[in-house]
Amino acid sequence: MLQVSNIRAHKEAYIKALKKRNFEGESILNQILQLDEDRRSTQTKLDETLAEANQLSKEIGLLFKTGEHQKATILKERSAQLKDASKELSDGLSEIVSNLEKLLYTIPNVPNEIVPAGTSEEDNEEIYNEGDIPVLAEGSLPHWELAKKYDIIDFELGNKVTGAGFPIYKGKGARLQRALITYFLDKAAESGYNEYQLPLMVNEASGFGTGQLPDKEGQMYHVTEDDLYLIPTAEVPLTNMFRGDMLQENDLPIACTGYTPCFRREAGSYGAHVRGLNRLHQFDKVELVRIEKPENSYAALDGMVDHIKNLLQELKLPYRILKLCGGDLGFTSALTYDFEVFSTAQDRWLEISSVSNFETFQTNRLKLRYKDRDGNKQLLHTLNGSALALPRVLAGILENYQTPEGIIIPEVLIKYTGFDRID
């Protein structure tokens, strides 16, 4: 959520930047500024009325003490008038504030100046790539065929137990998953991230804090009986641990990580591109979250990119990094880099990580601030990134490491899997 004070100060720049994500902001920003004016003037009137009522109450109290009941009764009438007036003003104020917030919720984050304009993923900029795309032997298979051939992932069984999009990993498939999780967590610890084990359901306030609510309820599974939401990513519990906090300068930066299953409804996604592990309702992911002072957040974003690069180098998977264009940028993000692994047998790139700086967009909702050396309170910046999302990494490993003798396990994983080949 943008800050009204910033909208006032940078209106023209914001309108221009929002155009990069094809958001026409001029009229809505003007409405917001107008509502904010109304808010303040109504608040002032209300304050004056309440001040008079407070004063009056004190006088009435004194009159009762001195036994001047008649005078007190006269003042009580005035007090009743003030009460009516303040009721009206405060109702009006609530309505203005609620309208103001409704508008604020509809505005996406302002893209960073280096974000390219664009309308879809076609316009994302490839900024880096690494790793050779292997030339596979004749008869090489897509990962869902390999999964079946080696009996390591059972899609039908998951379909039977739960439904489409809930695969069951079996045997070496399950162990490979567990190996990847441990490997990713160990690497995160090496980079200074503190590990957490998190709730998989969150309350409404948390969904709101990170921007899943309101409006994007459809992405999350909702447990209506208890009004809880299954997390679509560990970002939600990780970031919301700090909701409402006032941190000290020496608490910063905060770097935390957690492995969780992630649940996504993905309503309306069907077709060939969601086959196999490409898109699931439940998948595993190790997530990184950082809370940074504003002046450090972009350096921290680069650090996260380096961390993920290192994972892919060690796994020896061919990958590329994209800088998302305005049209493809998530609602809450100011700058996002996507990592994609090449799926050789499918001949397409699969997104396996998304790393973003949200600047103050989340912290403004979370009321997450710190006190700087001079005692000034400032909103912090939040960042997060997947490191990594398991299913597509698994897909990449299966497809890129397939040989006629079976699937070779990447070197770095062997100490975690305890086997070096799936056959």
Add this chain to the structure above:
RNA sequence: GGAGAAAUGGCAGAGCGGUCGAAUGCGGCAGUCUUGAAAACUGUUGAGGGUCACACCUCCGGGGGUUCGAAUCCCUCUUUCUCCGCCA
């Protein structure tokens, strides 16, 4: 799930329906003293809105009510603790 008790500032802990945004202690910050530190002493120290700055307004778990006036009374929800039940 049932019965009872509680929820106050960073923490601990007072608080009669009317100068209570809230005693006191600890902690934090600043100063005096000291070569330095500790101790001692003095001062200061919640958040949000608003203002050039004051004034002023709001907040004592959340919401509602009674009253001229509520941290204080009533209703309700949530959470925590104790006891009982159930349970990996």
